[in-house]
Amino acid sequence: METVIDAKHISVKYITGDLRNIGLKEFVMKKLTHKYHVEEFWAVNDVSFTVEKGDMLGIIGTNGAGKSTLLKVITKIMKPSTGTVKVNGRIAALLELASGFDGDLNLKENAYLRGAMLGYTREFMDRKYPEILEFSELKEFEERPFKQLSSGMKSRIAFAIASMVEPEILILDEVLSVGDGAFREKSEAKMREIIQNGKATILVSHSIDQVRRMCNKVLWLDHGRQVIFGDAEPICNDYAEFLKTKKLPQYDKL
Amino acid sequence: MLSRIKQNAKQYRFLFEVLVKRDFTKKYKRTILGMIWSVLGPLMTLGVLAIVFTQFFGRNMEHYVIYMFCGNLLFSYFRESTTGGMTALNANAPIFSKVNVPKYMFVLSKGVSSTINFGINLCVLFIFCLFDGVTFTWKFVLLLYPIICLIVFNLGMGLILSALYMMFKDLQYLYDVFTLLLMYLSAIFYSIDAYPMQKQYAFYLNPVYVYIRYFRKIILEGTIPKWTFHLLAAGYALVALIVGAVIYKKNNYKFLYYI
Numbered sequence: 001m002e003t004v005i006d007a008k009h010i011s012v013k014y015i016t017g018d019l020r021n022i023g024l025k026e027f028v029m030k031k032l033t034h035k036y037h038v039e040e041f042w043a044v045n046d047v048s049f050t051v052e053k054g055d056m057l058g059i060i061g062t063n064g065a066g067k068s069t070l071l072k073v074i075t076k077i078m079k080p081s082t083g084t085v086k087v088n089g090r091i092a093a094l095l096e097l098a099s100g101f102d103g104d105l106n107l108k109e110n111a112y113l114r115g116a117m118l119g120y121t122r123e124f125m126d127r128k129y130p131e132i133l134e135f136s137e138l139k140e141f142e143e144r145p146f147k148q149l150s151s152g153m154k155s156r157i158a159f160a161i162a163s164m165v166e167p168e169i170l171i172l173d174e175v176l177s178v179g180d181g182a183f184r185e186k187s188e189a190k191m192r193e194i195i196q197n198g199k200a201t202i203l204v205s206h207s208i209d210q211v212r213r214m215c216n217k218v219l220w221l222d223h224g225r226q227v228i229f230g231d232a233e234p235i236c237n238d239y240a241e242f243l244k245t246k247k248l249p250q251y252d253k254l
Numbered sequence: 255m256l257s258r259i260k261q262n263a264k265q266y267r268f269l270f271e272v273l274v275k276r277d278f279t280k281k282y283k284r285t286i287l288g289m290i291w292s293v294l295g296p297l298m299t300l301g302v303l304a305i306v307f308t309q310f311f312g313r314n315m316e317h318y319v320i321y322m323f324c325g326n327l328l329f330s331y332f333r334e335s336t337t338g339g340m341t342a343l344n345a346n347a348p349i350f351s352k353v354n355v356p357k358y359m360f361v362l363s364k365g366v367s368s369t370i371n372f373g374i375n376l377c378v379l380f381i382f383c384l385f386d387g388v389t390f391t392w393k394f395v396l397l398l399y400p401i402i403c404l405i406v407f408n409l410g411m412g413l414i415l416s417a418l419y420m421m422f423k424d425l426q427y428l429y430d431v432f433t434l435l436l437m438y439l440s441a442i443f444y445s446i447d448a449y450p451m452q453k454q455y456a457f458y459l460n461p462v463y464v465y466i467r468y469f470r471k472i473i474l475e476g477t478i479p480k481w482t483f484h485l486l487a488a489g490y491a492l493v494a495l496i497v498g499a500v501i502y503k504k505n506n507y508k509f510l511y512y513i
Contacts, residue, residue, distance in 0.1 A: 014511070072351075078510060
């Protein structure tokens, strides 16, 4: 088995408090009156897991569990404060789909922008663009500025780009909960195709049924801590139980 | 280090091109009028300055319009490039919080579009010189020196300001006031000859004035500045760039906290 992602004891310290959206004048005043307050907390605390070739990992947990932060570490947007993560392959992430596009640009320009951000070449995008357009079924909107498109359309094109550009590792953050029925089926089929091509996928979802249906491994996070990492089926059952009782199950530390 | 920059440049060339193209499309809103406006705007400023100040300052000065043009051209470029650079990082927060890209790229691409704008206006300056009977000499080639210095200086300032803007969102208004004051200190429409020598040197504390002075020396006086002057011009540019680069290097991952 080839290990695609190997994460060891990852912790991420996050800073929050007065440092966001503060003005210089406000900052000086707060500093002078000793009211400036910054808080540090561990958004992700000692998380370890591995993803093998062909795996589909589901990351579950309630809001604020540290799922998005963990994804940012895997995609190298953030650096872990401690721990290491080794990624073996090209990653395409679909984090919060509709954002990161530019409202003033049209569909083609945005597709190229996204492709460029993911690290592809112009030749590659020239070749793939017709395919992307066809998959998203948005040909008649090609010339429209992006701000005139609905959020469903935006996520469709985002999905089309990320999956068409042949990622070796696809990261999906709540992606499948958008789009109408027909497109949802199509995107799920496309995802299965990617998984079958022998590349790993990570799915972050609140829908336990979806995780149960698609994933073979699950990582459960709670308040930044790793509850458990292992086979999907038993953990999904425990998680469903937890959502009812709000009590974390006790697992033996290995 | 150098090989890594080279590899980065290769890998992100396409992204850079797309970003530059995007800044252009957005700036000119796909209209030819937008393009014309970028020349018309400075010309109208110049026209007003000429009408108002020729009576006050321009009576004893040859080529007064060219004198003002040099000042206005360089200062406008400085202001446009740095204010544009300031918001470049924050405006692209939705991108760099989703994808791992070199963040200075956004400031850089913004700089390109204002530099092209500057280039167009520079051509207009030369056309004015032609009509105003300014003698063109080989020394004009030396203008490349202050131009490159100013490009680097603006880039460095853009990096510094964009990092600060992530932390303090009211910087925009403070910077507006700052550039207005700096404009009056840049001797755009007056001459500093009336001041005593010491005060004249104090003007060189303003980097933008150094570049303006270089332009005027070459174009209006036909003289090449001393080597110390060259050193000063390059020094300001390098200091700004190094400070900006260090801030970016240090805060690369911390910018995310401020979104």
